[in-house]
Amino acid sequence: MTKKSLAKIIDHTNIKQNAKEKDIRKTCSEAKRYGFRGVDVNPQWVSFVKEQIAATNIKTIVLIDPPMGLSSHFRRKETCKKAKKDGADELDVVLNVIDIKYERYDDVLADLKQICRILPCKVIIGSGYLTDEEIIKASQIVKKAGAFCVKTATDKDPLDRTELKEKAKHVKLMKQAAPGLQVKASGKIRTYRDALMMIEAGADIIGTSSSVKIMQGFKRAKKK
Numbered sequence: 001m002t003k004k005s006l007a008k009i010i011d012h013t014n015i016k017q018n019a020k021e022k023d024i025r026k027t028c029s030e031a032k033r034y035g036f037r038g039v040d041v042n043p044q045w046v047s048f049v050k051e052q053i054a055a056t057n058i059k060t061i062v063l064i065d066p067p068m069g070l071s072s073h074f075r076r077k078e079t080c081k082k083a084k085k086d087g088a089d090e091l092d093v094v095l096n097v098i099d100i101k102y103e104r105y106d107d108v109l110a111d112l113k114q115i116c117r118i119l120p121c122k123v124i125i126g127s128g129y130l131t132d133e134e135i136i137k138a139s140q141i142v143k144k145a146g147a148f149c150v151k152t153a154t155d156k157d158p159l160d161r162t163e164l165k166e167k168a169k170h171v172k173l174m175k176q177a178a179p180g181l182q183v184k185a186s187g188k189i190r191t192y193r194d195a196l197m198m199i200e201a202g203a204d205i206i207g208t209s210s211s212v213k214i215m216q217g218f219k220r221a222k223k224k
Helices: 001-008 020-035 043-052 073-086 095-099 105-116 134-145 162-179 190-203 210-224
Strands: 010-014 039-040 057-066 091-096 123-124 150-151 182-186 205-208
Touching: 001 091, 001 210, 010 020, 010 182, 020 039, 020 043, 020 210, 039 043, 043 057, 043 091, 057 073, 057 210, 073 091, 073 105, 091 105, 095 105, 095 123, 095 134, 095 190, 123 182, 134 150, 134 162, 134 182, 150 205, 162 182, 190 205, 190 210, 205 210
Parallel strands: 010 039, 010 205, 039 057, 057 091, 091 123, 123 150, 150 182, 182 205
Antiparallel strands: none
């Protein structure tokens, strides 16, 4: 793996609720400096990010309905449509975790099918809330809905920093359950070693706000 190839699989994330314009500008500047895959933000920042990363290949990505996907279908759909209008390239949308827990699979599928028609979708299943069996089922639904990627979690992942091996296991389960889909690992991935663990488990994309720290860790690792 090269520095460039690592950067190309990282979605540089800033989803802090108290983020200011200067913070989002800094995130975009870092994305341009390192050549990250995308910039992942909350809906209100989509148009600003689009302007900041104009004339680059960096994707503008919007997080929809964290942390458990509990908004109404109408509100979710309208938020996604607004994000598209504002210039988003991709949606990172959370499925309704409670519906998965209560086996309301048809409802989850119907919701996601319509959303996946709006823009290319990564669907967040909230793997830290789910059993292994639920992770498998959720991943299969995501594939059936027409998403191109299934994602582990948001920053609210219940898994603690000490449980990254469990997250790596989830990545493997998701990869096996939905062959052909990309897998995005996210939530408490803060070092190059963390990222490498997810990549070795099968992750195609890494979502993190610690992207710069990961790149610095990669540089140190290569010097050894």
